[in-house]
Amino acid sequence: MAYHCPVCRKISPDSMDLARHFLGQNDSKHKDWLKTKGLSYGELIMLQVTAFGNKGYETLAEIFEKEAKVDH
Amino acid sequence: MKEYSVVGKATRNIDGVAKVTGEARYTFDMTLPGMLYGKLLRSPHPHARIISIDTSEAERLPGVKAVITGKDTPGGKYGPWRRFPELMDEEALVTTKVRFIGDAVAAVAATREDIAKRALELIKVKYELLPAVFNPVEAAKDDAPQIHDGVENNINITRHIEWGDVDEAIKIADYVREDRYELSSQSHAPLEVHDALASFDKSTGRLTVWTSTQSPYYVQLGLADALKMREGDIRVIKPHVGGAFGGKISTYPEQICAAFLSIKTGKPVKIVLNRQEEFAVTRRRTPMYIATKIGAKKDGTIVTKEVKVIADGGAYTALGSTALYLVGIYSSFPYKIPNYRFDGCRVYTNNNPSSAMRGFGGPQAVFISETQIDRLAHDIGIDPIEIRRKNGMTPHYVVPGQATIESCGLHDCIDKVEQKVKEWGELPKYQGVGMVCYGFMSGGIFNWINTPYAFSGAMVRVNIDGTVDLFTQASDLGQGSNTVLAMICAEELGISLKDIRLHVADTGITPVDLGAWGSRQTLMSGNAVKAAAAEIKRKLMDVARIKLGENIVYDLEAKGGRIYLTLRPERGYSYYDIVKDAIRYNDGEPLIGTGHYTPHGKGMVSPAFTFGAQAVKVEVDIKTGRVKLLDIATAHDCGQVINPPAVRGQVEGATAMAAGCGLTEELLSEDGLVLNASLAYYKILRYRDMPHITTLEVHTHEPEGPFGAKEAGEGLTTPTAAAIANAVYHAVGVEINSNPLTAERVFKALKALKKNKAT
DSSP: OOOEOTTTTESSHHHHHHHHHHHHHHHHHHHHHHTTTTHHHHHHHHHHHHHSSSSSHHHHHHHHHHHHHHHH | OOOOSSSOOOOOOOTTTHHHHTTTOOOGGGOTOOEEEEEEEEEEESSEEEEEEEOOHHHTTTEEHHHHHHGOOOOOBBSSSTTTTGGBOOSSSOOEOOOSOOOOOEEEEEEEEHHHHHHHHHOOOEEEOOOOOHHHHHSSTTTOOOSSOGGGEEEEEEEEEEEEOOOHHHOOOOOEEEEEEEEEOOOOOOOSEEEEEEEEETTEEEEEEEEOHHHHHHHHHHHHHTTTTGGGEEEEEBOOOOTTTTSSSSHHHHHHHHHHHHHSSSSSSEEOOOOOHHHTOOOEEEOOOEEEEEEEEETSOOOEEEEEEEEEEETOOOTTTHHHHHHHHHTTBBOOSEEEEEEEEEEEEOOOEEOTTTTTHHHHHHHHHHHHHHHHHHHTTTOHHHHHHHHHHOTTTTTTEEEEEOOOOHHHHHHHHHHHHHHOOSSSEEEEEEEEEEESSSSSOOOOTOOOOSSSEEEEOOOOSEEEEEEEEOOSSSOHHHHHHHHHHHHHHTGGGGEEEEEETTTTTTTOOOOOOOTOOOIIIHHHHHHHHHHHHHHHHHHHHHHHHOOOTTTTETTTTTTEEEOOOTTTEEEHHHHHHHHHHTTTEEEEEEEEEEEOOSSSSSSSSEEEEEEEEEOOOOOTTTTEEEEEEEEOOOBOOHHHHHHHHHHHHHHHHHHHHHOOOOEETTTTSOOOTTTTSOOOGGGGGGOOOEEEOOOOOTTTTTGOOOOOSSSSSSSSHHHHHHHHHHHOOOOOOOOOHHHHHHHHHHHHHHHHHHH
16 A cells, blocks of 8 residues: 655655655645645644644645555 | 874964954954945835835945945845855845845945934935734745745745655554654854955956955855955955854855945945844744654664755755755754664745854754653663663764764763763752764755865965965854964974964965865864875975985985975984075975865765763752753863864854754744844853853864864854753653743743643
């Protein structure tokens, strides 16, 4: 099982790794994709850096579980 | 420990006489024939669009030779992050929008400094004020004013470091505590302000710039980018420097504007910042909001740690992104933490830019980590020294995914400091001792400038009479690197220091070196110098071997001005005679050796790390909250000490600087305006405020370092603020989670503690 970034097609082994990749990108294409899902880049980052745990990544990973999973 | 002839011997600073007699020349002192004086006009607003700039009246002022604005420059952005162009977000003179109070919008060159100042008053700038934001948490919100186009939520950089399984590990911890901190900004406050003297030669199209800098190479690259010139047509020379502390690493508007003005006028132009500018518009230490959670077993073994950081980046990227990464790394030091997570975010605000400052994220990391571990020890009921000993790093420890620790004298440092604390004995009421441990890089593996060159290069030329010319672009800022590098060269060649002459920090004649930052010069520049000297030594030994006619299995040694058989020292030759032969036997070819160093396969951070422990004894005046420093003891593992008095000097100087961060120094600002931009109001500790400082010797050998040496400069600025906070905690029981521990802060904390006890 693999997860493909919906913007740049990078392959990640799991949804959390893909979420880490995604939120590490500072370009407008990745941020615009978040808006199409009703998410805010700034809110996800602030969630990740203010709350203990991986809450920002987990929020995004839930979406990738549904949408970005690809069978090899 | 190996005994050397030069290395390890107390040696006077080779620049010392020049400095104490006033002979040393700084950019500040320099003049050239026909030189003009430059000044920069700065924005009084934190965030505004430039509508128009009328320079006509200023241009008509007698004595004014040139006035330039952003439209007079080739345009485009510059900055140290050439590796990631989207982070090159600065302009020498702003063209469309100012982003902090002090952003430069115009520059003037005139025959006298007072005329240049008067001309600034005549420049008329129309601004359209924009809403501004000064708090990074507010700046990251969706409705915050956008500071840079295309950068939504003003988020400049994020960093994530993780190993192990933090969320599982916290479940098995017997003790968990969370702490939150608000850490302030400090100013580098060097003795010599930022300055630059530029001279453009119209006949050759070449530019020469003298400037107070930590890296002539970085300035050369920054100028090439900003001026759209070839690097090779720009020569940058670093004269003596009156302190820098991380504030003079990159390229700055005064350097670029001095160059522009010289190009325009055909005259040399010098720009010198005043002290108010030095405080208010140059870089500063990065303020941070930090939350940290630690979990440990009942025996004190740390099982997990998590750190979250929001950094106030100010208006531009500068080198703040590296400070963010390093606070994440150093928050795990110097302990073996099996499960760790760090998330950091640097946010643009309309404050002046934050960047590197001595310690580079280390002081912040050590403050939060070492105050927390002290309190954790108290929660568990374990001695604060024992908990550090239990978890401390050891040689060959691997920081997962980040670094390998080779030499590590941490435990020896703890032992030495513990012994000193015992000597201080029982303390009277309101006195306390705080102890802190730390680790620091010895040369950062960061190529943000995207150079294709080796990180350090050096060249050695031996003359027919045996004297040596050593060429290195390493930058002595007052920390004594010139002396250290000369000592390394002398030791390798087996000659006396008096035979070495240095040529330093001139891009026109010295091989590239990335300069003085990240505590890199002893190890990285030192390795390059040692390699260059070793190449010469090989050539000399080849000649000596032929002359001796011995079997090739017999080794030779170079020491004391001789080259001789190791096992038969009486059989050898004078170094001076061998030099003559080496040149004559090779058709008169000059004896030149080159060396270079770039770390490979050494992880993400540094090829080596220093370690240390420090104890600070304080007394708290409970009526005023004032904290008095009584005694300080530091044990710093820097591998093989190259120059003992230099290390002691670094211990004492770094401790004074760090004590300021812990007790009195804070850049105060309101709505983007620095309120204490003056030596009268920015409180630096003075000689009389400092107690006795004991330097305790710890010896290790770092295999990656020249003769086993590591840094002794930045790591030493990381512990003291935390040690003071711990000492206050032990003296009067207050936990203070911000710095500096001013009398006001301590007094308020005492009052709150008294109120809590009453209820």
